[in-house]
Amino acid sequence: MAAPTFGIIAEFFLQLLEDTHLTHLSKKHNIAAYFRYVDDILLIYDTHHTDINNIQNDFNKIHPNIKFTAETESDNRINFLDITIHRTPTNWMISIHRKPTFTDTIIPYTSNHPAQHKYAAIRFLYNRLDTYHLKDDEYKEEEDTIHDILSNNGFPVHTHKPPTLRRPTTTLVKETNTTTHKWVSFTYIGKEKTFIKTCLRKQT
Numbered sequence: 001m002a003a004p005t006f007g008i009i010a011e012f013f014l015q016l017l018e019d020t021h022l023t024h025l026s027k028k029h030n031i032a033a034y035f036r037y038v039d040d041i042l043l044i045y046d047t048h049h050t051d052i053n054n055i056q057n058d059f060n061k062i063h064p065n066i067k068f069t070a071e072t073e074s075d076n077r078i079n080f081l082d083i084t085i086h087r088t089p090t091n092w093m094i095s096i097h098r099k100p101t102f103t104d105t106i107i108p109y110t111s112n113h114p115a116q117h118k119y120a121a122i123r124f125l126y127n128r129l130d131t132y133h134l135k136d137d138e139y140k141e142e143e144d145t146i147h148d149i150l151s152n153n154g155f156p157v158h159t160h161k162p163p164t165l166r167r168p169t170t171t172l173v174k175e176t177n178t179t180t181h182k183w184v185s186f187t188y189i190g191k192e193k194t195f196i197k198t199c200l201r202k203q204t
Contacts (some may be wrong), residue, residue, distance in 0.1 A: 011038075021062050029055050035080075041068075042080045083132065096128070096136045109154035122150065149177075 001054070022034060029051075033044035043055070052070050059068045071078065076087045085095040106121040107113050125146045134142065150157045 002117070005118070014039075017066075025055070026059070029054055031055070037081060040081060042078075042085075076117050082128070093135060093138075094132060095134065096142050104149040106153050107116065109156075113182070122155070156192055 018036070025031065026034060030043065030049045031043055031045050033042075035042040043052075045052075045055075052072060056068055056070045066130075073085075073087065078085050079097045082097055083094045086093040086095065107118045109118065111118065129139065129142050129146065147157045
């Protein structure tokens with residue numbers, strides 16, 4: 001597996017390439033808008049003035065180790081991340097997109113997992129439902145899909161969202177001038193593995 005820092009380094013590198021080449025390529029090919037999330041890029045352009053094949057060729061010349069593939073819209077729609085963008089003569093609309101390999105499997109309700117884990121996926125689905133600006137029919141369809149996911153994994157299906165788990169409350173402790181002793185164990189490495197305890201005095 002790659003090191004945890006590789007993702008950050010890759011993002012730095014991509015931002016450097018964008019800062020170096022994007023302005024020139026956007027003007028050359030009349031690119032109206034450029035959006036990128038990690039390694040997925042969405043371009044908006046006028047097909048009467050821009051050829052996607054020329055854009056792809058120039059993008060592939062930026063660095064020898066980076067190759068771009070192009071996917072154009074079909075029936076006035078294109079998938080980007082988890083949404084499908086629908087182009088109309090006067091507007092743009094979106095709907096939720098799921099890949100063909102999508103399965104509705106989440107942690108089952110009867111699983112011996114903490115409630116926070118079991119409801120995490122459900123909170124994500126409802127949060128996406130409320131965050132994305134969907135049409136009424138798209139909203140209802142996605143809501144029905146969420147209910148199907150809940151039902152197929154043994155969750156009780158309600159018309160309301162899953163209950164919000166309360167965060168643990170903290171109790172404020174008044175400061176006092178009393179002296180307390182705290183014991184901390186340190187491992188002693190020698191001929192015999194023994195432990196010594198040291199008393200640390202701390203004013204609180």
